[in-house]
Amino acid sequence: MHKKTPQFFTSGLIGLSLVFLIPLTGNASKTKITNNPIQVTQNNQLVKITGVSLTKTETGLKLNIETLQGTNPDGEILDYDTYTVIKLVNTQLQLSGRDSFSQANPISGVSLVSVTQTSEREVEIKVVGEGKLPRVEELESKTGLLFEIIPETTAAKPPTPEVTNQPPQVKPENTSKKTPETNDTIELSVVGAANxxxxxxxxxxxxxxxxxxxxxxxxxxxxxxxxxxxxxxxxxxxxxxxxxxxxxxxxxxxxxxxxxxxxxxxxxxxxxxxxxxxxxxxxxxxxxxxxxxxxxxxxxxxxxxxxxxxxxxxxxxxxxxxxxxxxxxxxxxxxxxxxxxxxxxxxxxxxxxxxxxxxxxxxxxxxxxxxxxxxxxxxxxxxxxxxxxxxxxxxxxxxxxxxxxxxxxxxxxxxxxxxxxxxxxxxxxxxxxxxxxxxxxxxxxxxxxxxxxxxxxxxxxxxxxxxxxxxxxxxxxxxxxxxxxxxxxxxxxxxxxxxxxxxxxxxxxxxxxxxxxxxxxxxxxxxxxxxxxxxxxxxxxxxxxxxxxxxxxxxxxxxxxxxxxxxxxxxxxxxxxxxxxxxxxxxxxxxxxxxxxxxxxxxxxxxxxxxxxxxxxxxxxxxxxxxxxxxxxxxxxxxxxxxxxxxxxxxxxxxxxxxxxxxxxxxxxxxxxxxxxxxxxxxxxxxxxxxxxxxxxxxxxxxxxxxxxxxxxxxxxxxxxxxxxxxxxxxxxxxxxxxxxxxxxxxxxxxxxxxxxxxxxxxxxxxxxxxxxxxxxxxxxxxxxxxxxxxxxxxxxxxxxxxxxxxxxxxxxxxxxxxxxxxxxxxxxxxxxxxxxxxxxxxxxxxxxxxxxxxxxxxxxxxxxxxxxxxxxxxxxxxxxxxxxxxxxxxxxxxxxxxxxxxxxxxxx
CATH class of the missing domain: 2.40.170.20 (TonB-dependent receptor, beta-barrel domain)
Known part of the structure; x- marks a missing residue:
C-alpha cells in the first residue's frame, strides 16, 4: 500500500471541530487507499456502494464494500488508539432499506463495525476495538474495496496523552497487498441487489x-x-x-x-x-x-x-x-x-x-x-x-x-x-x-x-x-x-x-x-x-x-x-x-x-x-x-x-x-x-x-x-x-x-x-x-x-x-x-x-x-x-x-x- 505524507492541522478551530466529529483519544496515523483510486482532481464521479458484508475468518473479519460496476472510491485510513476510521470521498451509500450498516460485537476484540454516510459525498467506516486498536489492512478486490480486520491480542499500551496540534503518525510503508484467502466464511450482509x-x-x-x-x-x-x-x-x-x-x-x-x-x-x-x-x-x-x-x-x-x-x-x-x-x-x-x-x-x-x-x-x-x-x-x-x-x-x-x-x-x-x-x-x-x-x-x-x-x-x-x-x-x-x-x-x-x-x-x-x-x-x-x-x-x-x-x-x-x-x-x-x-x-x-x-x-x-x-x-x-x-x-x-x-x-x-x-x-x-x-x-x-x-x-x-x-x-x-x-x-x-x-x-x-x-x-x-x-x-x-x-x-x-x-x-x-x-x-x-x-x-x-x-x-x-x-x-x-x-x-x-x-x-x- 502506497503511503502519503499527511497534512498537519495547524488551526485550533479546525482541530476543535474534529473533536466533535471524531473523539480523538490519542495520536492517529493516516494511509491513502490506493486500490485503483479515483483522482478527485481529474474525475469527480460519484461512487455508489450497493453492498456491505462482514465475514468472520480464522484470524478475524473481512469487510467487503461492493460498489456499482466495481468502481473503486478514493479515501484514507486513520488509526487512533482504539479504533480505525476509513474515509471514502465522492461516495454514497445505496443499501436496500438501510440508512447505514452497523454491527456491535461481531467477534471478540472488536466492539463495533459501522458504515455511515457522513455527508452528501463522503462515507465513513469505523472499526472499534475492545480497548485495543484492531489491525485494518486493504486487500485486492474487483468489486469495490476489501479490508481485513484483525483484533489486537497483545497487551494494550497505556493511553497516549493527547497533545494539541500534533501531527498524526505515518504507518510504515508496505507496498505489497495481501491476496484474500479462500475459507469457509459466514457473512453479515446488507446488499444492494435490491437497491x-x-x-x-x-x-x-x-x-x-x-x-x-x-x-x-x-x-x-x-x-x-x-x-x-x-x-x-x-x-x-x-x-x-x-x-x-x-x-x-x-x-x-x-x-x-x-x-x-x-x-x-x-x-x-x-x-x-x-x-x-x-x-x-x-x-x-x-x-x-x-x-x-x-x-x-x-x-x-x-x-x-x-x-x-x-x-x-x-x-x-x-x-x-x-x-x-x-x-x-x-x-x-x-x-x-x-x-x-x-x-x-x-x-x-x-x-x-x-x-x-x-x-x-x-x-x-x-x-x-x-x-x-x-x-x-x-x-x-x-x-x-x-x-x-x-x-x-x-x-x-x-x-x-x-x-x-x-x-x-x-x-x-x-x-x-x-x-x-x-x-x-x-x-x-x-x-x-x-x-x-x-x-x-x-x-x-x-x-x-x-x-x-x-x-x-x-x-x-x-x-x-x-x-x-x-x-x-x-x-x-x-x-x-x-x-x-x-x-x-x-x-x-x-x-x-x-x-x-x-x-x-x-x-x-x-x-x-x-x-x-x-x-x-x-x-x-x-x-x-x-x-x-x-x-x-x-x-x-x-x-x-x-x-x-x-x-x-x-x-x-x-x-x-x-x-x-x-x-x-x-x-x-x-x-x-x-x-x-x-x-x-x-x-x-x-x-x-x-x-x-x-x-x-x-x-x-x-x-x-x-x-x-x-x-x-x-x-x-x-x-x-x-x-x-x-x-x-x-x-x-x-x-x-x-x-x-x-x-x-x-x-x-x-x-x-x-x-x-x-x-x-x-x-x-x-x-x-x-x-x-x-x-x-x-x-x-x-x-x-x-x-x-x-x-x-x-x-x-x-x-x-x-x-x-x-x-x-x-x-x-x-x-x-x-x-x-x-x-x-x-x-x-x-x-x-x-x-x-x-x-x-x-x-x-x-x-x-x-x-x-x-x-x-x-x-x-x-x-x-x-x-x-x-x-x-x-x-x-x-x-x-x-x-x-x-x-x-x-x-x-x-x-x-x-x-x-x-x-x-x-x-x-x-x-x-x-x-x-x-x-x-x-x-x-x-x-x-x-x-x-x-x-x-x-x-x-x-x-x-x-x-x-x-x-x-x-x-x-x-x-x-x-x-x-x-x-x-x-x-x-x-x-x-x-x-x-x-x-x-x-x-x-x-x-x-x-x-x-x-x-x-x-x-x-
Whole structure:
C-alpha cells in the first residue's frame, strides 16, 4: 500500500471541530487507499456502494464494500488508539432499506463495525476495538474495496496523552497487498441487489427481516401498518384478502413468493377466499412495487406487485459467524391472546447449506376498543408452517437451491347470535359454525449466478421450476328456521389451485463507447388448474341427505396457460447521471373451461366460456441525477389483464321467494388495459431523505365482477307471489369502458445526528382519487388520505431503540348512491338505494421498541392504539350498506382492537 505524507492541522478551530466529529483519544496515523483510486482532481464521479458484508475468518473479519460496476472510491485510513476510521470521498451509500450498516460485537476484540454516510459525498467506516486498536489492512478486490480486520491480542499500551496540534503518525510503508484467502466464511450482509428503492424509476418499499421482527408483525396487514397508500382488506369469514395498492386490489395486484405467483383471490356471495398463504416468519424481506411494471414483474399487476422473499441459510448464518445457527423466537399479542413460536436451524457443511424453519401460531378473536365484543364471533385459529431449503454452492453467488414449503391454517368460527339476523341464508338462521382449512404446498428448484466480474456474455442468471398446490376447505354447520320447522344443514366447499411453472431471467452487461448497458431478458411460463366444489346436505334426520341440485360448481373446472417473454435494457450515460430503461413484454393468455355436469346443473344451459388473448406491452423508465444524492425519475407502462376463470364464467342460481336471481357467464367480456404514468423526485443526504411521487393511471374495460344486467322474462322463480310468476334477476361480469386513478405519495426522514444512532423523525403520506368516468362516480376501492409520523431513537451501538408512531386517516370520499337490487320485489324496480358506509377519520398512536440484551438475546415490545381509539378500516367496511337492517351487526364485526400490547423474545446459539 502506497503511503502519503499527511497534512498537519495547524488551526485550533479546525482541530476543535474534529473533536466533535471524531473523539480523538490519542495520536492517529493516516494511509491513502490506493486500490485503483479515483483522482478527485481529474474525475469527480460519484461512487455508489450497493453492498456491505462482514465475514468472520480464522484470524478475524473481512469487510467487503461492493460498489456499482466495481468502481473503486478514493479515501484514507486513520488509526487512533482504539479504533480505525476509513474515509471514502465522492461516495454514497445505496443499501436496500438501510440508512447505514452497523454491527456491535461481531467477534471478540472488536466492539463495533459501522458504515455511515457522513455527508452528501463522503462515507465513513469505523472499526472499534475492545480497548485495543484492531489491525485494518486493504486487500485486492474487483468489486469495490476489501479490508481485513484483525483484533489486537497483545497487551494494550497505556493511553497516549493527547497533545494539541500534533501531527498524526505515518504507518510504515508496505507496498505489497495481501491476496484474500479462500475459507469457509459466514457473512453479515446488507446488499444492494435490491437497491431498487434507491435507483428504480418508481416508488418501491423494501422491508427487511430485522424490521419485520422489531415491528412484531403478525401478518402482512401488520407489516404494512405504516405504509400509506397500501392496505390489506379483511373478511371475517375469509380472512386477509390480499393487498390494495394505489386503489386497486384483488387480482389486479400480483402477489408472489420467491417469484412464484400465489393463488388468485376468489369471491362469491358471502364467500371470500383471500390470499393469506405465506407466514412472515419465513421472510428475509418483503418488496412492495407500487404501480404497474410490465416488463419483468408481469403486465397483469395493474396496481402493483408484492414480493415475498424467503430466507436462506446464508442470510441467517451471517448473524453469528458460525457454520451452525439455532434461533428461537416467541411472541405474545394481547389483542387476540395470540402466541407465536418459531424455531430456525441453519447449517453449513463445506459447500452445502441447509435451513429449516418451523412456526406455530395460536390466536383467538380480537378484543375491540370500547369493550363491545357482542358482534365478535368466537374464533380459534391455529397455524403450522414449515420451510426447508438445501443449497449447494458452486462458488460465491453461484448456487443451486431446493425449497420445500408447507402452510396449514385452521380457522374455527362460532358466529355470535347478534350476527345471525344479518345472514343471507334462506329462513332464519339460528346457529352457525364454520371451519376453514387453508393449505399450500410448494416445491421448487432454483439456480442463481451473479458475478459482475465475469468476462463472458453473462453476468447474472436465475432460473427455477416449481409446483404449488393450494387447497381451501370450508365446512359449515347451520340450523335454520324455515316454514316453521328447524332444519340442520351441512355445507362442504372446496377451492383448488394447482400450478406448475418455470421462469428464467438473464442479464448481460456491456459497454458501447461511454454508454453502459445492463440488458435483462427471460421468460416465465405456467399452467394453473382451478376447481370449485360445493356440497350441501340436510342432516335433520341424523343422516346426510344431499339437497336438490347439489353438488354444484360456482365455476367450471378451468386451466389457465400463461407465457410472458420480456426484454429490458438499463442504459447509463452522461457520467452515470442519466439512465434510460426501455422494456418490452409479450404476454400470451389461454383459459380453457370444462362444461362439468355440476356447473351445467347450476348454470342451467349457459355453456362455459373459453378465452384467449395476447399483447405486446411496452414500458419506459428514466432517472436523472440532478445533483449528488438527488434524482428525478419518470415511468410509463402499459398493463394487460385478461379476465380470470371466475370473472368470465361467473354463475350461480338462487331460487328464493320474492327475489329469484342468478349469475351467468359473459362470452363478450374484454381484457382490462391500462396506461400508467409516474413522475417523482427523491433526495438523500447526510441527515435528510425526501421522496415525492405523483401518478396517473387510465383504465379501459375495467371489469366489474357482478353487475345487474336485466330481468330474464323466460326464466321464472318456482315460488310465485300473489299468483304472479317472478322473473329472475340476471347478474354478470361487465366491462366499465373508462376509469382513472391518480394520486400523490410523500416520504421524508431526518436524522439529528451525523453518526449512527440518535434521534430521527420519519413521515409518509398517501393520497389517491379514483373515478368511474363512464358512470361519473367514485371508485369504491380507493382508500382515504393517510399520513404516518414517527419519532425514534437508536443508541449509537444499536443496543436499544424505540419509536413513537402516529397514524392519521381521513374520512373516505363519499360514494354514490346505487340501486339496491336486493330490494326488488316481484320483478319490479328497486325500492331503496345502497348508501355505502364511509368510516370516520381517526388517529392512532403506537410505541414500539427493542433491546439487545446480548449479542444472542434480544427483546421486542410494543403498545398499540395507546389511547384505545374506536375505529374501522375503510378497506374492510366499504361494501356495508348503512340502510340495511343489519348494519350495526355487519359493521360491528369489523371493529378494530383497542389498546393492546405485544412482546417478543429471540435468542440464537
Amino acid at each position: 431498487l428503492a434507491e435507483t428504480a424509476p418508481g416508488n418501491i418499499t423494501v422491508i427487511d427481516r430485522e424490521q419485520i421482527q422489531r415491528q412484531q408483525a403478525r401478518d402482512i396487514r401488520d407489516l404494512i401498518r405504516y405504509e400509506p397508500g397500501v392496505s390489506v382488506p379483511y373478511d371475517t369469514r375469509g380472512g386477509l384478502q390480499g393487498v390494495n395498492i394505489r386503489g386497486l386490489d384483488g387480482n389486479r395486484v400480483n402477489m408472489q413468493v420467491d417469484g412464484i405467483r400465489l393463488p388468485a383471490e376468489y369471491s362469491y356471495g358471502t364467500t371470500r377466499i383471500g390470499r393469506d398463504y405465506v407466514d412472515i416468519e419465513t421472510l428475509n424481506s418483503l418488496e412492495i412495487f407500487r404501480g404497474n411494471n410490465s416488463a419483468i414483474l408481469g403486465s397483469d399487476a395493474l396496481g402493483g406487485t408484492v414480493s415475498f422473499n424467503t430466507a436462506n441459510a446464508s442470510n441467517l448464518l451471517d448473524i453469528l459467524g458460525k457454520n451452525s445457527l439455532t434461533n428461537s423466537r416467541l411472541q405474545y399479542t394481547s389483542k387476540d391472546t395470540g402466541f407465536v413460536g418459531t424455531i430456525t436451524q441453519a447449517n453449513r457443511f463445506d459447500n452445502l447449506d441447509t435451513l429449516f424453519i418451523y412456526t406455530r401460531r395460536d390466536r383467538n378473536a380480537i378484543q375491540v376498543a370500547g369493550g363491545n365484543n357482542k358482534y365478535q364471533d368466537e374464533q380459534d385459529i391455529t397455524r403450522n408452517n414449515f420451510l426447508g431449503k438445501v443449497t449447494y454452492n458452486f462458488a460465491k453467488n453461484n448456487f443451486l437451491e431446493f425449497t420445500g414449503e408447507y402452510f396449514h391454517n385452521i380457522a374455527d368460527s362460532r358466529f355470535s347470535p347478534d350476527n345471525l339476523p344479518g345472514m343471507t341464508f334462506e329462513g332464519s338462521t339460528q346457529a352457525l359454525r364454520e371451519e376453514v382449512t387453508t393449505k399450500r404446498t410448494r416445491l421448487s428448484l432454483g439456480y442463481q449466478f451473479d458475478n459482475l466480474d465475469n468476462q463472458s456474455w453473462l453476468q447474472f442468471a436465475r432460473a427455477s421450476i416449481y409446483y404449488q398446490d393450494a387447497n381451501i376447505q370450508e365446512d359449515s354447520r347451520r340450523s335454520i328456521l324455515s316454514r316453521g320447522a328447524i332444519q340442520n344443514q351441512e355445507a362442504d366447499k372446496e377451492f383448488i389451485d394447482r400450478v406448475i411453472g418455470a421462469n428464467l431471467q438473464l442479464r448481460s452487461d456491456f459497454q458501447v463507447g461511454n454508454i453502459k448497458n445492463r440488458f435483462t431478458y427471460g421468460f416465465d411460463i405456467s399452467n394453473t388448474y382451478n376447481e370449485r366444489n360445493y356440497f350441501n346436505f340436510n342432516t335433520t334426520s341424523g343422516t346426510r341427505v344431499a339437497l336438490p341440485t347439489f353438488p354444484q360448481k360456482d365455476f367450471p373446472d378451468s386451466r389457465t396457460f400463461r407465457l410472458g417473454i420480456f426484454l429490458q435494457n438499463e442504459i447509463t450515460m452522461g457520467n452515470d447521471k442519466l439512465k434510460i430503461i426501455p422494456g418490452l413484454r409479450f404476454d400470451v393468455y389461454n383459459l380453457q373451461a370444462e362444461d362439468n355436469l355440476e356447473f351445467i346443473q347450476k348454470n342451467q344451459g349457459n355453456p362455459a366460456v373459453d378465452y384467449a388473448a395476447s399483447a405486446i406491452n411496452p414500458s419506459l423508465g428514466l432517472t436523472y441525477e440532478i445533483s449528488p444524492g438527488t434524482t428525478t425519475f419518470a415511468r410509463y407502462s402499459r398493463g394487460f389483464r385478461p379476465p380470470l376463470y371466475d370473472e368470465l364464467n361467473f354463475a350461480f342460481r338462487a331460487d328464493i321467494p320474492l327475489r329469484p336471481h342468478k349469475g351467468i357467464p359473459n362470452p363478450d367480456l374484454k381484457t382490462e388495459t391500462s396506461n400508467n404514468f409516474e413522475l417523482g423526485l427523491r433526495s438523500r443526504s447526510q441527515q435528510f431523505d425526501f421522496g415525492v411521487t405523483g401518478f396517473y393511471n387510465r383504465y379501459k374495460n375495467f371489469i366489474e365482477r357482478s353487475a345487474f344486467v336485466f330481468f330474464d322474462q323466460n326464466d321464472f322463480g318456482s315460488i310465485p307471489s300473489g299468483g304472479r310468476r317472478i322473473p329472475f334477476q340476471v347478474f354478470q361480469a361487465q366491462n366499465i369502458p373508462d376509469a382513472e386513478i391518480l394520486g400523490l405519495e410523500l416520504k421524508a426522514a431526518y436524522r439529528f445526528s451525523q453518526n449512527p444512532g440518535g434521534f430521527s423523525i420519519k413521515s409518509a403520506l398517501g393520497w389517491q382519487v379514483g373515478n368511474d368516468l363512464t358512470r361519473n362516480r367514485p371508485l369504491a376501492t380507493i382508500g382515504p388520505l393517510q399520513a404516518v409520523v414517527g419519532l425514534g431513537y437508536q443508541s449509537p451501538n444499536d443496543k436499544w431503540g424505540a419509536e413513537l408512531i402516529g397514524t392519521f386517516v381521513a374520512k373516505a370520499r363519499e360514494l354514490a348512491l346505487v340501486d339496491d337490487q336486493q330490494s326488488v320485489v316481484n320483478g319490479g324496480q328497486p325500492t331503496r338505494k345502497i348508501d355505502f358506509y364511509e368510516p370516520d377519520s381517526y388517529a392512532l398512536f403506537d410505541l414500539i421498541g427493542y433491546y439487545n440484551i446480548s449479542q444472542n438475546l434480544s427483546l421486542t415490545a410494543g403498545i398499540y392504539n395507546i389511547f384505545n381509539t374506536e375505529y374501522y378500516q375503510y378497506a374492510d367496511v366499504r361494501s356495508i350498506n348503512t340502510k340495511s337492517p343489519a348494519f350495526e351487526a355487519q359493521r360491528g364485526r369489523y371493529a378494530q382492537p383497542g389498546a393492546n400490547f405485544a412482546v417478543g423474545l429471540s435468542w440464537r446459539f
